[in-house]
Amino acid sequence: MTSEISGTSHLTSSVRYAKGVGEAKARLLKRLGIETILDLLWHFPTHYEDRSSITPIARVLPGKKQVIQGRLIVVSRLTPRRNFTIIKAAVKDETSVIYAIWYNQDYVRQVLRKGAEILISGKVQWNRGEKQINVEEFELLTGSEEDSINLRRIVPFYPLTQGLSHRMLRRIIKTNLEEKSSYLEDPLPEDIKKRYSLISLREALDNIHFPEDMAKEARARQRLVFEEFFLLQSALAAKKKDQKRQPGISFKTEIGLLNRFLASLPFTLTLSQKKVIEEILADMRKPEPMNRLLQGDVGSGKTIVAAASLITAMANGYQAALMAPTEILAQQHHISFRELLHPLRITPVLLVSDLPKKERENALAGTREGRVRLIIGTHALIQEEVEFHNLGTVVIDEQHRFGVMQRLRLRRKGKSPDVLVMTATPIPRTLALTSHGDLDLSTIDELPPGRRSIITKWASEKRRNEVYRFLDDKLKEGKQTYFVFPIIEESEELDLKAALSAHQH
Structure with a gap:
């Protein structure tokens, strides 16, 4: 997610118009998902290399990754065995000589030129009395001003594609960062930046691409991560506010059917289940749509809580639906609810893709005409042929298995029905508020008496x-x-x- 922009035409124009790009490089950048100048500025490094101190060859230490700089003296190609080649180059600085080694990289021989200045990073080793460096990264130096962003500093490394080099991408990003960053408008309010000690957007971009030191890179990353979550939270808050404005269904919750159901259970609800049921019923009483996330471990009793919301809708004369991610889980829910609701004389109907034709036709007709009060199924529920008479409440199990659009399509089957989504995946509260900020959160945090905690172990x-x-x-x-x-x-x-x-x- 990127920042709010002023000078839109400068930053959202095609990257081909960025300085140093043109049509040919724009085609290469497009492979990396870079289509605008803004995309270019937000193409962040994957890692960095500290070239602020280059080790003299005479002082390199075996077993450590180091950066050296020197002149190519000799380049040779060795073939110790079939399908195995070694490019070996002698590199000399003012202090000593070291041999750079490339394995199975024949193309390197065409690039290396005797007498060229080269910068190499890699792990140093002694091999048969010879000092060698196994090359991980290397660059041929030109002696131009461009080397100032490639040498004697912390250097960024980016995702690349064939035809683009790190040197090329660094130069393009550096040039356009200097030219275009004045058009950026910082989306974070000043009081937020002050409260959390965050640097400005311009400083963050400078130090995420070309950090003066790794402490400044860390502050830049913190600022940009905070911004992304801040904008996500703002969007979710706006979405939640908009949802609250929509007219929903105000359900009556003091109903005999729900009380009969709870009284018919052969066990006592936990305090946590009672608390969560009351949170859900409080939502259902309101005239705006419910959007609530229910999380709890396997065996914590989420099914009973979901049943309470579905029964409340049915007792008010509305239909209810439960959507599961797989046919097996849908069938399990169908069996469970058939037993749970038997004392209430409510028979749930199953709708899955491999249902016999006659059963499917009956299920669709009953749902359309309102004779089916509770329908349980998979993504088959969101197909166009499925029509509800008056859908009031939707329960979605293992909600992370469904996309946003799938959940929205099911919701549109009714007129702003209440929605309860369930998950057994433990989600820390801060993460739940971030990733599901448009949903209110309920948690069942205790197991029924006699239920033992699940122990998970991993073995190699x-x-x-x-x-x-x-x-x-x-x-x-x-x-x-x-x-x-x-x-x-x-x-x-x-x-x-x-x-x-x-x-x-």
Whole structure:
């Protein structure tokens, strides 16, 4: 996300008009997603190299990554064995000689010229009495002013594409940063910058691209990250405010049907479940649409809480829907709700893609005509052929598995229905407020009595037999075990372990 801009025409114009670019380089930059001058300024380095101090060759230390500078004396090509080449170049400075080594990089020989000044970074080693440097990065120096952004400073390294070099990209970014940054308008209010000790946008861009030291790079990164989250939060807050303005459904929540449901449960709700249900019912009483995120561990009782919101909608004469990311999960929900709602004489209907034709037609007709009060399904619910009579509440399970547009399409099936999204993925409160800032947050933070906390352990491949022994012990105790694999059959396209081959193993 980028900053608000003044002088829009200067920064949103095609990058081909940026100084030092032109049509040919613009085509190369487009491969990197750089289409405007603004994109160019926001093309940040992936890493840096400290060239502020170049080590004399006589003082390099084996085993350490270092930067040296010298003149190419001899360049040779070695072929120790088939399909293996070494480019070896003697590099000399005022103190000594070192041999630069490139493995299987034949193109380098065409670039290196005897007598050229070269700067090299890499790991130094002794090999058969010879001082060598395994080249990780190198640049041929021209002796021009351009070298001032490539030498004796902290130097940025960018994502590249064929035809673009680091030197070329540094020069283009440096030139346009100096020329165009005056058109940038800082989106952060002065009081926010002062409160959080943030530097200006111009200073941040200067030091993210060409930092004077790594402390200033860190401050620049902090400023730009803060700005991105600030703008995201502002957009989400505006979206949330807009949603609150929309007319919704004001549900009555003091209803016998919900009380009968809660009384029919063979267990007592936890205090956390009761608190969350009251938060949801308070939302449903309001005349604007509910948008709430419910998070809780597996086994914490989210299904009962979701049922309370769905029953409230149905008791008010509206339809309710529950959308799950997979057919298996949708079927599990269908079975659970069929049992839960049996005392209330409510029969949920399942809608998934592989439903028999007759069942599917009946489900669609019942939903359209209002005879179906609760429909449970997958993304099949958002298909055009699915029409609701009067959708009042939507519950979306494992909401991170659905895109924003999918959730929006389901919501548009009704007239601003209440929406409750659920997740078992633990989300820290600060992250939840950042990534789901348009949603109010409810958390079930305790497990029902008798439920034990889930223990997750990770083991490397070399401990496979140890894991097998552990599972074997559990089987001998009369317990069940199971394996989960990412795919069923082996695939030529995916390098993943398959269930069928593992079963044979």
